Amino acid sequence: MLNSFSTLRKTGVAALTLGIASVFLAGCTMNGPQASPTAAEKRQELNTATTATLSKLYEAAPQSKQLVAQARGVLVFPAVLSASFIVGAQHGTGELRVNGQDSGYYSITGGSIGLQAGAQSKAMVLLFMTDDALAKFRASSGWTIGADATVAVANLGANGTIDSNTVQQPVVGFVMNNGGLMAGVSVDGSKISPLLL
Numbered sequence: 538m539l540n541s542f543s544t545l546r547k548t549g550v551a552a553l554t555l556g557i558a559s560v561f562l563a564g565c566t567m568n569g570p571q572a573s574p575t576a577a578e579k580r581q582e583l584n585t586a587t588t589a590t591l592s593k594l595y596e597a598a599p600q601s602k603q604l605v606a607q608a609r610g611v612l613v614f615p616a617v618l619s620a621s622f623i624v625g626a627q628h629g630t631g632e633l634r635v636n637g638q639d640s641g642y643y644s645i646t647g648g649s650i651g652l653q654a655g656a657q658s659k660a661m662v663l664l665f666m667t668d669d670a671l672a673k674f675r676a677s678s679g680w681t682i683g684a685d686a687t688v689a690v691a692n693l694g695a696n697g698t699i700d701s702n703t704v705q706q707p708v709v710g711f712v713m714n715n716g717g718l719m720a721g722v723s724v725d726g727s728k729i730s731p732l733l734l
Contacts, residue, residue, distance in 0.1 A: 576734050583734070584639060586615035587632045590660045590713075597717045598691070600699050601662075604709060608664040610635045610671040612729070614645050616658045629661070630732060635671070642734045647727035659719065662711040663688060670707035674729075683725030692720045 574582070590613050595602045605611055610633055617629035626647070633641045645661070665671035674680050682688050689706035691699045703709060712722045 580639070580642070580734050583615070583630060583632050583642065587613040587634070590615040590662065593660070593713060594662055594711055597713060598693055598699060598711065601691070601711060604664055604666075604699070604704060605662075608666055608709075609668050610640070610665040610674070612643065612663040612665070612674075614643075614661040617645055617661050618658050627727070631661070631729075633675075641675075642732040643729050644732045645727050645729050647724075657714065660713045661724065662713075664709040664711075665707070666704075666709060667707045678731065680729045682727045682729070688724055690722055690724060691718070693718055 591605065591611075594605075612631055612633045614629045614631035617627050619627040627645070629645050631643050631645060632639060633643060665674060670686065673686065677685060680686070686708050687706070688708045688710040689703045690710045690712060691703045694700060710724055712719045712724065
């Protein structure tokens with residue numbers, strides 16, 4: 538009698554535990570976040586953001602439109618998030634366009650040292666002005682700015698034009714935030730790697 542009561546009690550506890558677990562699992566499933574976007578949705582979102590970023594660049598620096606047209610490849614990171622408190626880090630995803638067509642996706646990561654706390658987002662556009670510069674970039678599995686190639690970050694002069702020495706470099710970069718083109722920015726140390734989307 539005692540053994541059967543003990544067995545019944547164990548069975549009841551097991552059933553109750555299973556029932557509670559089922560409720561929690563069902564709750565997690567129903568209340569969890571929406572399904573992650575598909576690879577195709579991520580590509581479409583990045584494509585739209587890339588086009589919007591280029592439009593903003595043309596508004597901020599009209600001369601850049603001609604440079605983009607001349608470039609052998611255009612790599613756009615619409616949102617590079619930087620977060621820092623003494624030591625910082627940055628990350629973003631981007632799209633490479635060759636002859637106006639999507640030609641691959643990339644991630645950018647990097648560290649920085651600074652006293653500014655907080656997070657900010659900026660857009661980065663890299664123009665590969667020569668076939669050689671583009672070929673070296675595409676052949677690498679991880680390309681570090683400043684080590685594998687120098688990027689001449691463009692600044693606007695007082696008359697609104699881009700420095701003529703900058704536009705003659707193999708790789709030209711633009712960095713923007715909500716206020717427009719950022720001046721005096723260094724992108725050295727940022728690592729760009731191929732991304733499968």
